Amino acid sequence: MEQARVHVGDVVMLAADPDGTGATPFRVVGAYEPTPDPMKFTAKRIEARLHLPDLIALTDPQSPEAVSVLNVALVDLQDADAFTLTLTARMPGLAVRPTARPRDGRDPFGVLERFHWAIAIVTVVGSTAFLLALMVMRAEERREVIGILRLMGIPGRSILVEVLLEGLLIALAGAVFGLLVAKAAEGVVNRFFQWRYDTALVFVRVTLPIAWQSVAFAVPLGVIAGLVASWTLLRRDVVSLVRR
Amino acid sequence: MTSQALAWRTLTANPARGLLAVAGVAVIGALLFDMLMLSSGLLVSFRDLLDTAGYDVRVVATDGLPVLRVPIPHATALAADLSRQPEVQEVAVFRLDRVLMTMSGRWPEGVTLISVSEGAERHTWRITRGENLITGEGALERRPLVVSDRLATALSLTPGSIVRVRPTMSGVASAIPEMEFHVVGVAEFEFSMADDLTAATTRDGFEQVRAGRAPGNKDEADAVLVASRPALGSEAAVTAINRLRPDLRAYSNEQLVAQFNQNGFSYFRQISFVLSSITLGFAFLLVATLLTVSVNQRLSEMAALRALGFSRRRIAATLLWESAWLVGVGGLLALPLGGLLALELDRILRAMPGLPERLHFFVFEPRAVVRYLALLTVTGLGAAAYPVWVAARLPIAATLRREIVS
Numbered sequence: 001m002e003q004a005r006v007h008v009g010d011v012v013m014l015a016a017d018p019d020g021t022g023a024t025p026f027r028v029v030g031a032y033e034p035t036p037d038p039m040k041f042t043a044k045r046i047e048a049r050l051h052l053p054d055l056i057a058l059t060d061p062q063s064p065e066a067v068s069v070l071n072v073a074l075v076d077l078q079d080a081d082a083f084t085l086t087l088t089a090r091m092p093g094l095a096v097r098p099t100a101r102p103r104d105g106r107d108p109f110g111v112l113e114r115f116h117w118a119i120a121i122v123t124v125v126g127s128t129a130f131l132l133a134l135m136v137m138r139a140e141e142r143r144e145v146i147g148i149l150r151l152m153g154i155p156g157r158s159i160l161v162e163v164l165l166e167g168l169l170i171a172l173a174g175a176v177f178g179l180l181v182a183k184a185a186e187g188v189v190n191r192f193f194q195w196r197y198d199t200a201l202v203f204v205r206v207t208l209p210i211a212w213q214s215v216a217f218a219v220p221l222g223v224i225a226g227l228v229a230s231w232t233l234l235r236r237d238v239v240s241l242v243r244r
Numbered sequence: 245m246t247s248q249a250l251a252w253r254t255l256t257a258n259p260a261r262g263l264l265a266v267a268g269v270a271v272i273g274a275l276l277f278d279m280l281m282l283s284s285g286l287l288v289s290f291r292d293l294l295d296t297a298g299y300d301v302r303v304v305a306t307d308g309l310p311v312l313r314v315p316i317p318h319a320t321a322l323a324a325d326l327s328r329q330p331e332v333q334e335v336a337v338f339r340l341d342r343v344l345m346t347m348s349g350r351w352p353e354g355v356t357l358i359s360v361s362e363g364a365e366r367h368t369w370r371i372t373r374g375e376n377l378i379t380g381e382g383a384l385e386r387r388p389l390v391v392s393d394r395l396a397t398a399l400s401l402t403p404g405s406i407v408r409v410r411p412t413m414s415g416v417a418s419a420i421p422e423m424e425f426h427v428v429g430v431a432e433f434e435f436s437m438a439d440d441l442t443a444a445t446t447r448d449g450f451e452q453v454r455a456g457r458a459p460g461n462k463d464e465a466d467a468v469l470v471a472s473r474p475a476l477g478s479e480a481a482v483t484a485i486n487r488l489r490p491d492l493r494a495y496s497n498e499q500l501v502a503q504f505n506q507n508g509f510s511y512f513r514q515i516s517f518v519l520s521s522i523t524l525g526f527a528f529l530l531v532a533t534l535l536t537v538s539v540n541q542r543l544s545e546m547a548a549l550r551a552l553g554f555s556r557r558r559i560a561a562t563l564l565w566e567s568a569w570l571v572g573v574g575g576l577l578a579l580p581l582g583g584l585l586a587l588e589l590d591r592i593l594r595a596m597p598g599l600p601e602r603l604h605f606f607v608f609e610p611r612a613v614v615r616y617l618a619l620l621t622v623t624g625l626g627a628a629a630y631p632v633w634v635a636a637r638l639p640i641a642a643t644l645r646r647e648i649v650s
Contacts, residue, residue: 019491106439111596118589119275119519123526126271130530133264137537140258189518196514 003046014048016059024058026050036201038109128221135229146233147241156234163230164223171222175215182206182214247558251565254542262570265534269527269574270581276523277582277616278589278606283516285607290504293602294497297434298367299336299469300478303485303494316492319465323361325488326470331481334471336364339450339464342412345443346422347399354412355395355441358433359450364469367434369444374403374429377446387449389425395441396430403429411453423452438594438601470494512605524623527571531627535567539631546635547643560632564625571624579613 006012008028015023026048034047050058074083080098087096101107149159186204193203233241245253255262294300303326305316316322323335339359344352360368365376369390377388389409391401399407408422425445436442445453454464472481478496485494495503505513539546546559586606593605 106595106597108596111593114592114595115589118592122271122275122585123523126268126275127526127530129264129268129271130534133261133268133534134537136258136261136264137534137541140261141537141541193514196510 014050014058022058024054026054033200036199038201124217124221128225131222131225132229135225136232139229139233143233143241146230147238150238150241160227160230160234163226167223167226168219170226171219172215174222175218178218179206179211179214247561248565250562251569254538254562254566255569265531265570266574266577268530269571270577272523272527272530273575273578273616273620274582274585276520276527276619277578277612278586279516279520279523280612280616280619281582281586281606281608282589283513283520284609284612285605286512286603287501287505288607288609289602289604291497291501292607293435293600294500297469299334299471300497301470301472301481301485301494302497302500303468303470303489303492304466305492315464315466316468317464319463319468321463322465322468322489322492326468326485329481329484329488331472331476331484332470333473334363335361336367336469337361337447337465338364338467338469339447339454340466341450341454343443343453344410344412345395345399345441346408346410347401347405350399352410353395353398353441355409355443356436357409357450357453358442358444359447360444361447365444369431369433371429371431374427376429377444378428387423387425387452388428388446389449390429390431390444391427392433392436392442393430394436395443396427398441401427401430403427409453425449434602435600437597438599439597520619524619527620528623528627531567531571531624532630534570535563535628535631536634538566539563539635543638543643544647547638547640547647550638550640551644556636559635559638563632563635564628567624567628571620571627575617575620575624579616583608 004012006028008030010028011025012028013020013023014026015021032049072083074080077100080100084096084098087094101109104110146159150156183206186206189204190202194200303316303322319337319339323337326332326335337360341357343355343357345355346352358368369392371390372393373396374390377390378386389407391399395401399405401407405427407425407427409425410422431444433442433444451463470481470485472478478498482494482496482499485492549559550556586608590604590606594603
């Protein structure tokens with residue numbers, strides 16, 4: 001309505017032909033928010049809804065029974081593939097598609113999901129390298145403390161357990177902090193893209209499975225990085241640890 | 245010893261730490277480089293796709309991209325009118341339809357059948373096997389067909405094969421009789437979709453198929469492609485066409501790219517902007533943390549160097565060099581790594597249905613390398629700022645005393 005500068009109560013002329021042949025007057029009785037469609041969110045949707053008889057009269061009065069699309073609700077959703085095959089075989093030329101996402105992941109969202117996974121894996125690899133570098137530095141910082149603990153007779157295994165627990169706590173705290181940041185960013189990202197594309201679509205949603213996936217990645221990674229860094233110290237001679 | 249050499253020695257004193265930091269910068273840098281390539285790659289690739297076709301203006305019946313299926317009537321007359329314009333060098337009529345193609349004993353395949361006016365074939369496909377379409381005497385009876393590699397594989401076609409073609413009817417079962425076509429060649433099509441089967445025939449063959457679906461609708465075109473005279477340019481041709489036929493829509497390649505940039509490409513541009521920003525912030529935080537922790541561990545060493553006569557500037561230069569080594573070496577390694585990563589990410593995204601085969605998301609451009617190096621330099625300098633500030637403000641006597649007492 002904004003783009004065409006149309007208001008409720010205005011009378012507009014609609015025609016099926018670009019040259020305006022057979023234009024028919026229609027009165028605008030209301031405005032609506034189009035159902036968000038992820039396949040069309042970048043397109044400027046200039047749409048109008050009419051009563052079906054009015055639409056048929058406008059577009060194809062000779063074929064009152066012709067429709068562009070038929071939506072079919074099956075009794076059992078599992079029958080979608082079988083129904084598609086049967087209907088395609090009976091009516092060749094008819095495009096029959098289940099609304100569920102194809103299992104082979106060849107739809108645009110399957111492709112985007114794989115792309116985001118690849119980005120996530122690269123980010124995890126890069127951050128693991130940084131994490132290891134930081135842990136090596138941290139272990140180096142505690143070299144003398146570990147040396148003194150070992151001189152006091154505390155076995156290397158106990159020190160390793162301590163490092164493990166400490167790493168676990170830090171990794172858990174980091175993972176929870178990361179989730180809080182993601183949750184806070186969720187609103188910002190959604191509001192930005194909803195404003196940018198003038199849509200009610202939700203672009204980012206931090207769901208429980210995603211949160212669990214992140215924790216399942218981050219916590220073992222943090223613990224292992226801490227253990228690897230400390231392991232190199234524990235294998236060293238006690239005297240070299242206290243720099244004597 | 246120079247600041248550069250001192251920074252190098254500091255880094256190599258703990259090779260594991262240095263290597264891990266460089267590896268981290270390389271991986272994050274590769275991601276940043278890829279995001280910069282993505283930020284304009286699709287657009288560059290789309291422009292390249294349009295430009296290599298040899299035509300710089302597209303004429304269609306309605307607003308929007310020319311793929312929208314609204315035919316232009318009386319296409320031959322229109323092409324003749326356009327050819328007479330002084331701004332126009334060459335005109336080609338492009339026709340497109342969906343058909344069902346069958347070989348005996350095989351399930352029918354949905355195929356995009358195209359036809360271009362004579363002379364435009366060289367811009368539309370390249371024969372890889374067999375021969376090109378023949379016109380004139382004999383072509384009408386033989387109904388020649390050039391098929392894409394994918395279609396040839398799908399239906400096991402070779403030059404000499406005979407296929408049966410029937411137009412598809414939207415929404416209804418079709419009882420239109422099939423027509424036999426003779427495959428004369430296999431070709432690579434410039435605009436074919438990665439998941440689509442494509443074939444081309446002569447105008448006569450095409451109109452015979454279309455007549456089966458819509459008798460009477462002869463001489464319709466889906467788009468008319470125009471090559472403007474180089475001296476006058478595409479904008480002049482667009483103006484001339486709009487003046488001649490105000491009922492049609494003419495778009496220059498630049499206008500199409502601008503539309504694509506506004507609609508189809510904007511999501512990837514936003515994603516690349518968001519990911520570039522996050523990657524940069526990430527690289528900044530991590531390098532800054534590494535350097536800050538490193539400086540904190542070496543406070544006494546720096547105080548000792550200051551006591552020995554090292555100036556604040558020299559200490560700062562040493563830290564800047566440390567940052568430069570980490571970010572520089574990692575950043576340079578990121579370029580080939582980013583190239584390899586881009587190949588894989590491009591392969592993933594090109595699996596998107598409905599994309600032209602030749603369209604790429606990640607396109608190498610010197611501009612992307614310059615932007616990448618500039619961003620990385622700023623990140624390296626920014627990451628070194630805080631540790632340099634800490635080291636420069638270090639109280640020499642108090643730090644040395646604290647070290648001895650501890």
